Amino acid sequence: MRSLLLASAVALIAMPASAQPAPPGEVTALYDIATAASPDRIRADIQTLVDFGTRHTLSETQSDTRGIGAARRWIYDEFEQISADCGGCLEVIYVSDTISGERRIPDPTDVVSVLAIQRGTTDPNRFVMMSGDIDSRVTDPLNGTSDSPGANDNASGMAGAIEAARILSKYQFAGSIIYAGLSGEEQGLFGGEIVAAHALAQGWEIKGVLNNDMISNISGIDGVIDNTTARVFSEGTRFVETEQEARSRRFTGGEVDSPSRNLARYVKAQADQYMTNLNVMMVYRLDRFGRGGHHRPFNQVGIPGVRIMETHEHYDRQHQDLRTEDGVVYGDTMDGVDEDYAAKLTGLNMITLAGMAGAPPFPANVAIEGAVQPSAKMTWETPENAGNLAGYRVHWRLTTDPEWTRSRYIGNVNEWTFDNLVIDNYFFGVSAVAKDGSETPVVFPGPAGRF
The missing domain is CATH 2.60.40.10 (Immunoglobulins)
Incomplete structure (x- = not known):
């Protein structure tokens, strides 16, 4: 036995170093990033967005205190302040287009999104994006005047993107990060469509979009209270796949290995490595059954994207007029916000953004x-x-x-x-x-x- 052990040791010593390359270690900074989001700041930002009364895409744009115009200007100013704090590390821009003749946007309406871009040091044209939605709505999708707080849907995702910018702007990465506030989601995903078109026109290589839509509710309509899981939705095959590519895939495989699906696996792997008390549930669907989200317009032009959100939704708090009927309270108000959970899901986004931006170019x-x-x-x-x-x-x-x-x-x-x-x-x-x-x-x- 001793001879065998000695022989094995000699064999290992004699083996060329190239045969057993040592992998780099784990990224220890990601442990700190995972828990760096402030629940208090996130709640304060959600409250600020709620206090604009309504953020409906068709709402007031001239007021400084009410409507989507005031909300997007405040988001722009927040990104500018974050940029000032990091010595001008963010490029803050509006990306917009005019939409009309649509079922939920019948008259000409400017759909304006806000982007803050943190350029990479060595590979600046490679991007990963975290997005939240600026707009909100009540029961009638054309009602742009009634109060529509949109606390969880989706001030929570927007607040998460702002908080991620505050924290990750303190770091430098090889690749670039986009923190985005997208508009027009409730009216037909128009903000994402416009930004995706802008990205293609600019030649941006976006390797992943993390669409955050409802990340602060822990109490579900199913009676479950859960602050330890999150869902990640992703398409299984590329929407832009050609007929020839589909024919090849039929014989070689890949039905569940689109870039979006492997992005979802990456989100889960990052959580498993760098976070505690958060289990990621990968859902093998583009989005919730029969429903849509703002990653879809990116998927439709070939940009990988996933939806990150709470596991147990409460439908009484989504797309509802503020009211009480038969003892049931309806409306998306601050009562449904759990800022600690929102901070946790923001942390999930941040370790994904930092991991991808810090990585080398993709094979x-x-x-x-x-x-x-x-x-x-x-x-x-x-x-x-x-x-x-x-x-x-x-x-x-x-x-x-x-x-x-x-x-x-x-x-x-x-x-x-x-x-x-x-x-x-x-x-x-x-x-x-x-x-x-x-x-x-x-x-x-x-x-x-x-x-």
């Missing part, structure tokens, strides 16, 4: 082969601006596993052979790892998984 042109062979071989390319790249990690899982279960750090190479892993039985992917340990989501081979 490009990932491909795999291995039909009727004993092993699968995967290849990829390293894009430009990869100065912070340490190397790559390969991943594999059984085709029925919902998450990536196995991985190996392989160093700075551009191909890997999975010896004696038959390609028929597994799904494979690759992620890029930075020198500080920040890592991209897993990229699935071929068009099906292309970020």
